[in-house]
Amino acid sequence: MEKKDQLLSINIPESHKPRVVIVGGGFGGIHLLSGLKDDFQIVLIDRYNYHTFQPLLYQVATAGLEPDSVAEPFRKMIGRNRDVCFRMVKVDRVDPEAQHIYTTAGSLSYDYLVIATGSQTNFFDNPNIAKNAFPLKQVTHALDLRSHIFQQFEKSEMIADEQVRKRLMTFVVVGAGPTGVEISGALAELKNHILPHDYPQLDVNRMRIFLVEGLERVLPAMSAVSGGRTQKYLERMGVEIILSDLILDYDGKTVRLRNGGEIETDTLIWAAGVNGNLPDGFGEKSIFRGKLAVSETCQVYRDQKTRDVFNNVFAIGDVASMSAEDGKGTLPGLAQVAIQQGRQLAANLLRINRGEPVRAFRYRDKGVLATIGRNKAVAEFPGKICLTGWSGWLVWLIVHLWFLIGFRNKAVVFANWVWSYVTYDRGIRLIIRPSTKSTDPVSREMTGEMREDI
């Protein structure tokens, strides 16, 4: 540690402008960044050097898109602006009273601090599941899952034991929200269009895809109509849906369900819930259900009961917990909430800087989308407008291209989608780095030897 402190420093140039430190470059962070004018010195901090477009990670995991086209380097977005600094470091701790943050490359003071660190997968404190299940929050997760999926089929052709092959060819997705629906739909498309071509020696019909949901229906955050339609689509594509049931445990081979069922599988994909990705340094009085409790101006509460806030510490997006306007519950963990909060906070910081009063955040519901597969999606908009099938799918495509960052990425993703749509092909089924996430001794031995000289 000492050596590091000597050599590395976060090294931000002096400036007469007030300093805004943004921790995290997800949807909230980058929309805040682009909304702030030249009135501030801005320091953007992230553990990665790129923004990740999380809604399309499931397509990276299922060989539909290259990892590079759902990510955009921050430095490319920032350009030559000398008042904006990017630092690829990890924030260890925040001290909101002393107005300092502590990172892997030294500490930094701020005039305004914005926590936009998003969420992390919530394995409900089960270490077995955390160890053996696949999360899907980062580009590396998507790449690991892609390698793992295709390794299952490479191994299946070489396995003599029918029982083991069955386990290799079974996939369990937990959580029937949009991510769970999208990944199980994409797996079903692999099964129906790609795998029979690639593995003629295998009976790909034996591949099984389970979608497990704790509540009583698919897409519980959407209407019953959308959920029902989605369930029908998925079942027609071959996904087996288990409702009102929970995963109790998973040792890497067997999923144990609360209702007593068991599923033998080498692949458990976890889309069942998230926690706020909290930095250290906030007391219990600031935290509500694993997120930072914020006022309607996105200020973090020093004490949520007394409504005392840190004047210059803000939280936006998935890491923040803001009461809904109607007082019922909190705002949902959607990209739209983060984007709108980022934009609103930018405007408020400019107002603060000019000595004007800030405005309260009002979430404008722009609808919810989930795609199931080719020509199949559900889209719900305020006023009970609901699109399903082809029209929902078209809306889904347009919205995702619109919010994808970077013209090059938009072009590449669009070209990929056209290509896949016309040819029914997915070009990107490469096992670049074999996954080692498997408790199966066969798999570990095989991939261990594979990796040896990588």
Next chain:
Amino acid sequence: MEKKDQLLSINIPESHKPRVVIVGGGFGGIHLLSGLKDDFQIVLIDRYNYHTFQPLLYQVATAGLEPDSVAEPFRKMIGRNRDVCFRMVKVDRVDPEAQHIYTTAGSLSYDYLVIATGSQTNFFDNPNIAKNAFPLKQVTHALDLRSHIFQQFEKSEMIADEQVRKRLMTFVVVGAGPTGVEISGALAELKNHILPHDYPQLDVNRMRIFLVEGLERVLPAMSAVSGGRTQKYLERMGVEIILSDLILDYDGKTVRLRNGGEIETDTLIWAAGVNGNLPDGFGEKSIFRGKLAVSETCQVYRDQKTRDVFNNVFAIGDVASMSAEDGKGTLPGLAQVAIQQGRQLAANLLRINRGEPVRAFRYRDKGVLATIGRNKAVAEFPGKICLTGWSGWLVWLIVHLWFLIGFRNKAVVFANWVWSYVTYDRGIRLIIRPSTKSTDPVSREMTGEMREDI
């Protein structure tokens, strides 16, 4: 091992056709594969599930291309042909007398065996260099190097110590063959076009790129004119060239040269030589300078002195050592040699199968190419035809697109090139998985912490 042998088997279906086992799906292997007709059962074995287009790996390493577009899945190339099996396993040993190969998934007999395992980086038995230098033979190498290069600049902005920053911003490429020339040219283009935009706080002019060559000129395998022109191009772009000198040692911080010089650098890129990637099981009498000695029909010599061959064991491409037609030396390690040998061997196997006499291999020199950068390349063709500058560059582009496997890859790479050419931009400067190949404690600590939750 026992458990694995019980469970995994290479599991090739019975067939009445003679079995050709091809080990390695590089240029030689896939051109052999596509030349063989329905007369054989073919088993293709590779440690990866994709063919790698090695000539463009340097563009992946320097953020010009996505990894996925220089690779093509074998199973996509093979399609539904039931007489062709792909197996993603590693060959441990070959027993040419018993006509068996032994793999990580059990053993397999063959009627004809073709070793097409290519080459591996030759670090001249220096374990320090092997540990600390970056090879560039596989997609994973290119990705590691790409992460490493951009990490150097992320760190440089945070380093207080001027001496350390100098080391971070110095890059040494060893070997001025086509690969060495291409990677140092690409680094110079990063320096001139991308990095000043991305790192406004750094004085990117201080980035130094060295190209070290043991012989007395650049591109020693090409003409003096091409070599001289290339040297001039590179020097104009800012590459510092050191000729007639060798790397003696590299501890991860300091390159020691034979002539007494030392260069402080965190990045040594090794393009200085290759060995045959030999499977175990061949005796010394079959091996010539680290490669399998083969007859002019690509048959591996049981004893190269007596010219006794294994009748049904062949080697092609970089792993094979075949005497040149004029008796002077051996054929060079070029993609064209591998491609032509693969095609010729396919024709010969068909002749053997029909009871016809085989034909000797004759290498047709189709020329040599090396690109330096935008609008700059050298191309030499038989009959002393030599193109440099823009015309050579155009030939280079066309030839590389032509031999790239897969229509989708051709389209993606072409689109990328047009994009980069028009915008001077490289989209793909992402640090997906931080590189940990560094002896610098700062780097290791930083990247170690970065990796912790990946």
